[in-house]
Amino acid sequence: MENTALILIDLQNDYFGSFEGAKWQLYETELAAANALKLLNKFREKNMKIVHVRHEFDMENAPFFAPNSQGAKIHNTLTPKENESQVLKHEVNSFKGTNLKEILDDSNITNVIIVGAMSFMCVDSVTRAASDFGYNCFVAHDACTTKDLEFNGIKIPAPMAHAAFMAGLEFAFAKVHTTNEILELL
Template structure:
């Protein structure tokens, strides 16, 4: 098969942040696991991506132990695991080489955060000529503070600020930005139905 599922940053780092409580889908691993099972049944490659910021001392610093797949996920033997240090999964990794060597031209994207690493990876993949599908309900994100909000704003202050962009709106804007330009937007149910599987 010339298709791959790219699972982006579904890692414990996010759960280690106070902001996790505001995440649009606290059970994102359920949706990701459905996609992983679907990919494996179809014989597609599953590629796991983790975000890493060595030496920063924050939750993305591998030294703290949070840069690992969320515990509900299980990587099978032989499935690539790559570590990126940029927002997209291509620039600082060998992802393109890995896909080229396997003749893969079609990608399905899922992961955290919808508008950041998932969207950025999708845009780069589109520019590289891949046919990309985003399983939008297998992505998650958080509310985004206004550009003028204080950098040290607490979660409570973020949620109380009327200028904050809600997570659902972030996801909706990503759908509009990507659809028809960089990717096809779909859902896990639709992908399962297309494969002839009950949702």
């Protein structure tokens, strides 16, 4: 796939159970990050466009991803290299208030592969926005993660929440595949 970028969303320390002091642990983050790393390594090997997106809350007493904290840093297994683009965001949607679209357009990107966290929030938001902007979207579902949810007294285990959001994205916004399936496309 020519003109393709890998977008890694919010794979930051506060989401990792293996990070001491993690403030917002997600379900099997390490497994999702290991799959994201497979894609990251392939993109590095092929010298393809890579964009790391990092979230910091723009408020005092942030629940997680506090500005300039260790928890807000990208996990050391996925540390950006000097030639890879980095975007700092303060909103759920990685395009809102950032230069993400400029970065993609300046590199003539038409296809985006999305990985990261959280499936029901930032991954969902960036995928829908990217689709609306006309990019061909692919989500590596096993390189994404989320947490247990609750709504109106109904508890939703993380794997079910993840599956529901991946189904919604696949229905109208993206091709949703495994990491290995996407690696075969590259």
